[in-house]
Structures are given as structure tokens and as C-alpha cells.
Amino acid sequence: MSYQGKFRVWRGDDSGGALEDFTVEVNEGEVVLDIIHRLQATQAPDLAVRWNCKAGKCGSCSAEINGRPRLLCMTRMSVFDESETITVTPMRTFPIIRDLVTDVSFNYTKAREVPSFAPPKDLAPGEYRMQQVDVERSQEFRKCIECFLCQNTCHVVRDHEENKEVFSGPRFLMRVAELEMHPLDTADRVDQAQDDHGLGYCNITKCCSEVCPEHIHITDNALIPMKERVADRKYDPIVWLGNKLFRRS
Amino acid sequence: MARAEIAARTLRTDRWWLPPLTTFVGLLLISIYAAFRTFQGDYYWVDQYHYLTPMYSPCLTEECVPAASHFGQWFPALPGFLTPPVIIIPFLLGFRITCYYYRKAYYRAAWASPPACAVAEPHSKYTGETRFPLIAQNLHRYFFYAASILLLINIYDAVLAFGTGVGLGNIILLVNVALLGAYTLSCHSCRHIAGGRLKHFSKHPVRYWMWTQISKLNNRHMLLAWASLIFVCLTDLYVALVASGTISDLRFIN
Numbered sequence: 001m002s003y004q005g006k007f008r009v010w011r012g013d014d015s016g017g018a019l020e021d022f023t024v025e026v027n028e029g030e031v032v033l034d035i036i037h038r039l040q041a042t043q044a045p046d047l048a049v050r051w052n053c054k055a056g057k058c059g060s061c062s063a064e065i066n067g068r069p070r071l072l073c074m075t076r077m078s079v080f081d082e083s084e085t086i087t088v089t090p091m092r093t094f095p096i097i098r099d100l101v102t103d104v105s106f107n108y109t110k111a112r113e114v115p116s117f118a119p120p121k122d123l124a125p126g127e128y129r130m131q132q133v134d135v136e137r138s139q140e141f142r143k144c145i146e147c148f149l150c151q152n153t154c155h156v157v158r159d160h161e162e163n164k165e166v167f168s169g170p171r172f173l174m175r176v177a178e179l180e181m182h183p184l185d186t187a188d189r190v191d192q193a194q195d196d197h198g199l200g201y202c203n204i205t206k207c208c209s210e211v212c213p214e215h216i217h218i219t220d221n222a223l224i225p226m227k228e229r230v231a232d233r234k235y236d237p238i239v240w241l242g243n244k245l246f247r248r249s
Numbered sequence: 250m251a252r253a254e255i256a257a258r259t260l261r262t263d264r265w266w267l268p269p270l271t272t273f274v275g276l277l278l279i280s281i282y283a284a285f286r287t288f289q290g291d292y293y294w295v296d297q298y299h300y301l302t303p304m305y306s307p308c309l310t311e312e313c314v315p316a317a318s319h320f321g322q323w324f325p326a327l328p329g330f331l332t333p334p335v336i337i338i339p340f341l342l343g344f345r346i347t348c349y350y351y352r353k354a355y356y357r358a359a360w361a362s363p364p365a366c367a368v369a370e371p372h373s374k375y376t377g378e379t380r381f382p383l384i385a386q387n388l389h390r391y392f393f394y395a396a397s398i399l400l401l402i403n404i405y406d407a408v409l410a411f412g413t414g415v416g417l418g419n420i421i422l423l424v425n426v427a428l429l430g431a432y433t434l435s436c437h438s439c440r441h442i443a444g445g446r447l448k449h450f451s452k453h454p455v456r457y458w459m460w461t462q463i464s465k466l467n468n469r470h471m472l473l474a475w476a477s478l479i480f481v482c483l484t485d486l487y488v489a490l491v492a493s494g495t496i497s498d499l500r501f502i503n
Contacts, residue, residue: 012254016254018254028306064367068366084262089253102253155363157368160374183448183449201377203352206353207363220437225437225445
């Protein structure tokens with residue numbers, strides 16, 4: 001069953017651009033990325049779109065569909081009415097390269113700012129031993145496909161470009177949480193989270209969790225536990241006293 | 250390089266404004282009701298059946314009905330328009346205001362920061378919870394401790410009311426403390442204190458078990474936050490209606 005779908009796609013680059021209207025054939029079972037590919041093949045051969053796996057695992061085809069941050073390959077056409085005009089735009093938070101392709105290097109810069117896993121000095125690779133219950137919290141965060149939809153939707157940087165310097169965004173605060181919760185990591189991640197990665201900027205409005213295509217509970221399982229650990233360290237004199245009395249590190 | 254030139258505040262076509270509007274109206278109505286009942290200073294105790302509304306528990310000042318002061322009258326009568334609940338309301342309010350769920354709710358609904366995901370906020374500057382006053386949100390755990398004590402007192406009140414028999418009011422007080430208990434236990438700070446702060450669950454099996462159970466409740470924190478808030482108001486309304494003689498309590502066992 002096919003129909004002619006109405007689309008508005010943002011076309012342009014960093015010197016300017018606009019939404020352009022297209023009518024494209026839509027077939028049963030297709031996703032938005034299929035339509036973008038048909039658009040490329042039939043009407044706009046120079047339309048730029050980044051994609052790779054078409055299976056929601058590579059995190060390449062992030063964009064905004066009807067204003068909502070989503071993966072093009074995981075958004076079924078069947079969720080829209082046939083009469084609906086579907087708007088496809090690039091991620092707003094990152095600089096535009098062309099059409100639907102943005103420069104996501106902000107995320108790579110932030111990734112490099114997170115110190116890597118720091119196992120105990122007397123433990124060589126191959127000697128790591130840990131219980132499953134100790135690592136499974138961190139493992140949830142390893143599902144991340146780095147589509148950067150959470151980074152894109154987070155209002156701290158989406159609406160305030162000036163915060164990009166001090167705020168690493170949910171993806172990398174989650175990376176800090178992953179390492180902090182790792183049973184063999186010895187680095188001090190708590191102060192880093194607050195002072196170097198801007199955890200205090202997060203006001204836990206949960207948009208990162210809402211848009212995550214892997215359904216990771218970013219806010220509940222990574223950001224809030226990190227905020228609680230920061231509260232232990234910086235804002236809780238009872239914990240501080242307990243640590244002193246019982247000589248906990 | 251610049252961002253894509255898109256002038257619209259949002260391109261969302263769904264009714265994104267509905268959830269924040271509903272939240273705003275809900276919180277506003279409940280705030281108005283709670284303020285009215287707090288400053289009414291009456292109809293909080295049903296002497297015949299020993300029902301005490303949770304909004305006035307514990308009743309600690311000298312203007313309290315003596316039978317309603319289960320833990321004594323620690324404070325003199327309050328001056329002017331002040332009523333007994335003003336002593337406990339700051340702790341209950343503090344617990345809700347600093348709650349991680351309610352923060353999301355009112356940051357979106359009342360402060361539009363952001364109003365909804367991928368909808369631009371109207372503020373030109375944003376510092377989040379890094380500065381005063383919002384840095385005080387880190388005090389949530391202290392309000393959790395205070396709210397836990399108040400919960401135990403509410404449980405005591407609900408049990409004490411069974412001394413006169415069993416009526417619909419007893420069931421309502423019981424459901425109320427069950428919902429308040431579930432909301433308090435599902436708190437993120439409680440989850441952290443119970444076991445979340447540990448790095449090695451395997452070394453603390455009891456705390457790990459507690460953490461897993463609290464995590465299940467924590468998944469429903471929003472639901473419990475609303476259910477307990479609305480039910481506290483309904484409980485108070487029922488006690489007020491019975492205390493004022495507007496309705497009579499439905500008795501099962503007298």
C-alpha cells in the first residue's frame with residue numbers, strides 16, 4: 001500500500017538555509033530514512049544525510065522529525081497520518097555542515113575530557129576479577145550508541161550555546177557515572193563530575209532519558225546517583241563526619 | 250560554524266504544552282487547597298473516632314485540641330493567623346519541593362526550563378543548580394529524614410484511630426500512610442542511602458537487596474508522588490467533612 005507523503009526537509013549550510021517542500025512515495029513498512037533515501041534518488045541527489053547501519057545501532061542518522069530528536073532509521077512512517085506533513089531537520093544543538101548533517105565534534109572534545117578507566121596500580125590486565133552485581137549498573141550505560149540525541153535535546157546546551165564550555169552533557173556525565181560505579185575504578189570521579197563536567201547545570205528534566213533510543217535510564221540511574229554522590233561529598237556534613245569517625249575513604 | 254538557521258521555537262506538532270499545563274494547574278489547585286486548610290485552623294480532629302488529618306499531624310502547639318496532640322504541646326499558641334501546621338509544613342513542603350520528580354515537574358511547568366523537550370526555553374541565561382538558591386536542592390536528603398519521621402507519626406495516628414472501631418475514615422487514613430510510605434521509600438535519596446552509594450554490591454548483600462526493592466518503587470516515583478499528594482488532600486477533606494458534621498463516617502465495626 002503506497003501513498004504520496006508530504007515532507008519538509010531543511011536544506012542549507014552554515015551560510016543559511018530553509019525548509020523545502022517535497023512529495024515522496026511512501027510504502028508500507030518504511031522508515032523515515034527510506035523516504036530520505038528515495039528523495040535523494042529521485043528529486044534531490046545532493047541532499048546530505050549521515051547514515052550507516054539502518055538498524056538503530058550505529059547512532060549516525062540522528063535528526064529531528066516533527067521537532068522531536070529521533071533516529072531516522074528507527075522512526076516508522078506508520079506512526080504518522082498519511083495526510084500529515086513531516087518535517088525533517090538537522091540536530092539544532094550542533095553546527096550545521098550541510099542539510100541534515102551536523103558537526104558533532106563537540107561530543108568528541110567532551111569525551112576526551114573524561115579521564116579513562118583507572119584500575120588499581122597493583123592489578124595487571126588479565127587479573128581483573130569482579131562480581132556480576134557490581135558491574136551491571138555500569139553495563140546499562142554501555143548500551144549507549146553515541147547518537148548524541150541526548151546531547152542535542154538537553155536544554156543546557158541546546159538553548160544556551162555559552163554553556164558548552166562548562167557542561168559535558170548527559171552522555172558524558174553518564175560516562176563519568178559508569179566509571180564511578182565501576183568496582184575497579186580508583187579515580188575520583190565525584191569532584192570531576194561537579195567541577196569539570198558541570199553536573200550542577202543538570203536540572204533533571206529528563207529529556208535525555210525521553211529521547212534515548214536505547215531506553216537507558218540516564219537521569220534516574222546515572223545523573224541522579226551522581227548528584228547524590230556529589231551531595232555526599234560536598235553538601236552532607238553527616239556523611240563527612242561518618243567518614244572521619246569510621247575512617248572511610 | 251553556525252547552527253542550522255531555523256527560526257521557529259519548536260517544530261513539534263504534538264500537544265507538547267499539555268503535560269506542563271496539566272502539571273501547573275494540578276500543583277496550583279493542590280497548593281490553594283493546602284494553603285486554605287493550613288490557615289483554616291479548624292476541623293482537623295474527629296473526637297468521636299480519633300481521626301487526625303495528616304496535614305495537622307503532629308499537632309504541637311497549645312491551640313491544638315488536647316486529644317489531637319498525641320505527642321504533647323511543645324510550643325505556645327502561635328500569634329495572628331498562624332496555625333499549628335506551619336511548624337511541620339516547611340518539612341513536608343521541603344521534601345516535595347526538593348524531590349527529583351517535582352523538580353522536573355515545576356522546572357518544566359512553572360519555570361519553562363524547558364517547557365518540554367526540544368522546545369526552546371524563554372530565559373536568556375541558565376546556571377541550573379550551580380548557585381544559590383537552587384544549589385539548596387542538595388538538601389533533599391535532610392528533608393527525606395524529616396519526612397520519614399513525620400510518616401512514622403502519621404502511621405501512629407492511623408493505628409491509634411483503630412482504638413474506636415473501624416470506619417471508612419480508618420481505611421482512608423491507612424491507604425494514605427501506605428501511599429505516603431511508598432512515595433517516601435521510592436525517593437532517590439532513600440535509594441542512594443539504602444545502597445546506591447556503594448561501589449561493591451557483592452560485599453553488602455542486604456543493602457543490595459534493599460536497593461533493588463527500592464529501585465522497583467523508584468521506577469514509579471512520579472506516579473507515587475501524584476497519588477500520595479492527591480490522597481493526602483482527599484484524606485484531609487474527608488476528615489474535615491466528618492469533623493465539621495457535613496457528612497457522617499461510614500462505620501463497619503463500632
